[in-house]
Amino acid sequence: MKTVLVAAALLALGLTAAHAEVQGPVRVGVLTDMSGPYSDQVGAGSVMAARLAAEDFAAEARGVQVEIVAADHQNKPDVGSAIARRWVDQEGVSAIVDLPNSGVGLAVSNIMRERNRVSLNSSTMSSDLTGPACAPTTVQWVNDTWSQGNAIARGLVRQGDDSWFFLTVDYALGHTLERDTGAMVRQSGGTVAGSVRFPLGSTDFGAHLLRAQSSRAKVVALAMTGTDLINTIKQAGEFGLTRGGRQQLAALFMLITDVHTLGLRTTQGMLLASPFYWDLDERTRAWSRRWSERMGGRMPTMDQAGVYSATLAYLRAVRDAGTVEGEAVVARMRAAPIDDPLFGTVTIRPDGRAVHAMHVFRVKKPEESRGPWDLYERVETIPAEQAFRPLAEGGCPLVQAVR
Structure with a gap:
């Protein structure tokens, strides 16, 4: 009888909550x-x-x-x-x-x-x-930084781009992008040759790009976004960083506005990860x-x-x-x-964590684009269960409490 009364009380509470008004x-x-x-x-x-x-x-x-x-x-x-x-x-x-x-x-x-x-x-x-x-x-x-690093690093290392150097914006975003992506590079069998950090809103990346160039890493990973990313990519082109296929840029957090600002001639062929694209x-x-x-x-x-x-x-x-x-x-x-x-x-x-599929896109060549915002082609879809860090590995106290 007690069990029935408790169940009835819980049901009543549930009905009350469902019909409550904000x-x-x-x-x-x-x-x-x-x-x-x-x-x-x-x-x-x-x-x-x-x-x-x-x-x-x-x-x-x-x-x-x-x-x-x-x-x-x-x-x-x-x-x-x-x-x-x-x-x-x-x-x-x-x-x-x-x-x-x-x-x-x-x-x-x-x-x-x-x-x-x-x-x-x-x-x-x-x-x-x-x-x-x-x-x-x-x-x-x-x-998040884990999903971005997972999507980009595993594909590049798999195709032989297995030595990385990081250019990292010096606050929480950059730090976790470098940490999570570096871990994925090592887990996939690659190596991290080094890194350099710079303040948010920097304009001169010359010295940092020279260090990346001298590292001879196959991939220069850009752990940044926004105007920092735009300025770094522009200056990397001026320094000839990727000329002749010597090094490849990996933009770990590039958005469609960045690609549009830089243009397809500068960004063509670059890989990026996103769960959303307007033309999907x-x-x-x-x-x-x-x-x-x-x-x-x-x-x-x-x-x-x-x-x-x-x-x-x-x-x-x-x-x-x-x-x-x-x-x-x-x-x-x-x-x-x-x-x-x-x-x-x-x-x-x-x-x-809101979990859903992630997509890896390649930036189109200028001649492939049909208009100013036709910028991506999808090369891979990562299912939800693989796209984000496993629940047990994040160190969230809420998950530990559930256990």
Whole structure:
């Protein structure tokens, strides 16, 4: 009889939660880089992606109202942290999305955990976010440094490019990109000849490129993104680093905006990894054209697509859970696989990692392109179960607790 009463009580609680109503508007904050080295990759395009998610959610909201707010964290963890605290403590923001710059993303994730609100790290790359720094209120969407290193390193080492030298931006993103990719190179049978680090926003890479050149490594791995990546690739061409096939550049975190800025003559043949490309299938094309119409004809990056998908999944979970309490909402997001229009089937693991397929693309030659944004050809799809670090290997305390 006691078992029956307990089961009935739990059922009643479940029904109550399912029918609870969220009080007031659900405020989602897009915390992004609006003016710095990553502004083309995220910035205004991420804000637009969140607004599209809110628009699409409105048709199924069942009375839940949504407001999107935005701010520029200036790539400074202290600035990002101050904005996050003000949003949550004073302005009723219940989730923060985007969060490019791993230092900012890690700091904000911790703040949201303390306040039991949700951190949707769709543009934070550090794999530590679902490792030692994992939290029950954090979901890491799109990709991370482990998935990027896995996709690029294993293919290049397999084809004989087995000695690597790293040029690394000196903060959390670069450090974990170098660490995770270097580990994959060694695991695949290759070697790491050395590395050099530089500050975010550097403009002169001459001395660093000379060190890479003198290493005679077959691959010069660029553990960076944004304007740092663009400037490094331009200067590598001026130094003749890849002339005659002597060395190959491996861009560990290159986005479509970087390729578009540099042009196909400079980037042709380069490999890159991404779970999203605007021209991947009918659903990605349809959404990307909607976004593009409001963004002056540009096409979205994987990070901007991730803002849309993470925001929409969050809003649906809030509606279904009947609360904005962080742990309850993330538990609802984990409850079943998500059929996402941009990333396919997405499953959220106990460590907060959103798992889906990854793709390896090769940048087209100029004569192969049919238009200004027809830039990639797909060469490999890595299934979800192989695309991300195994759950048991990340060191997430939440996973240890489950065991």
